[in-house]
Amino acid sequence: SAVISQKPSRDICQRGTSLTIQCQVDSQVTMMFWYRQQPGQSLTLIATANQGSEATYESGFVIDKFPISRPNLTFSTLTVSNMSPEDSSIYLCSAGTGGNTIYFGEGSWLTVV
């Protein structure tokens, strides 16, 4: 299994600013991902965080808006840039250890005002 810690757990941000969310896994993992859940919507995959290289983004998400780092096998960051109220969401980090189960962090609840 994997225990995933995220911070901040919650934040209120001004529009136009940027926020970086950190994700720490308690063991080395094969894959790390970032998801978001906008109000009333499904959890949606933003990107796969690749260790030592650029993240792979899903359709509708771009690096300039959501830059991602993954410097090693246990840590990743997601930045939400130039925030607007539409970015108010729960952002979740997830990881796969090579088995079938995908583990999730507790989420970072972001409100943009």
Next chain:
Amino acid sequence: ILNVEQSPQSLHVQEGDSTNFTCSFPSSNFYALHWYRWETAKSPEALFVMTLNGDEKKKGRISATLNTKEGYSYLYIKGSQPEDSATYLCAFSGGSNYKLTFGKGTLLTVNP
């Protein structure tokens, strides 16, 4: 665009009732179907990962079935307890096990 549908959207039951939810997903290019239990301010908790048509899995009072040919899975809770109150999410992965497409979830409230 992959479509994962869950029903009902929400459900209120009395303590001791048994209940079930449905998840429908694309029947082509299937790899796995995941069920999660998500309480507010906690991590989504993995309940089951199901990969084979006809699979049935059980964890305590919770069980799940899978039909990959028709593209649906059922989650059953026997003798619901207030601590079962949560949002139950299903997620489909096709081709790659790690990229999940989620439904919107079923919000279960169990009244004491």
